[in-house]
Amino acid sequence: MEQLSPSLINLFIIVFGLVIGSFLNVVIYRLPRERSIVRPPSACAKCHEPIAWHENIPLISFLILRGRCSQCDHKISVRYPLVEALTAFLFLLTWRGTGLDVAQFRNWFFVSIGIAITCSDLDFRIIPDELSLGGWVIGALTAYWDGRNEFWPLILASLLGFGAFFAFGLIYEKITGRSGLGGGDVKFMGTIGVFLGFAGIWSTLMISSILGSGIGLAYGYWQKRKEGTEHEGALLRSAIPFGPFLVFGALVELIYEVSRWMIH
């Protein structure tokens, strides 16, 4: 890769990130609805008119079409270009600068499932098994393939993350009498472990619990003011999905590790 100028490499990463982001939009729309992610080709969510290839170029088509379907004028969600831009941005941030090796694939793969999980959890309060457990399998296989003598520590970290969250969920349920963490969150914690190890589990737990409870309390308070009722328990119970906080915590750790690695 040394013969390519850094700006050209960055351009490649941005274009690649936009393309993967475009694919993630398909995954985000179809996986929670249990539809195939390969067939049929993309169509308008309203009029079901197929989208031509030139109307399906990441970011650019949205701007040219001004966010509307060319057939029925239906408004296209601004989240589509946002997901594409965010994917490209995070691909840049997690670029290790050593070329397209296994470690780089792991970074970009984790970013991708993180974005898909965030949207799926926000939309439907579910983390599809295809993303959490499927991601775990890819994480374990690539850890083994990479052969950095980190395979068993990563597997152990994933078991620890899974076990700790599972136990935490049980204790929380015992004390409060209601379920706090979804099964999807617990499985995804295992996925975080197999990609980011013990440090990743620890950072994710810290960041997500502080951020999650802070925003959860603020949301509960706001709801209470709005409704003027006294049922704070019900307000906090699954008031906001926890998956996005886990993703955020894990990505902070990943970006921190990449930057530390780049300085070396």
Ligand SMILES: [Zn+2]
């Ligand atoms: Zn349409």
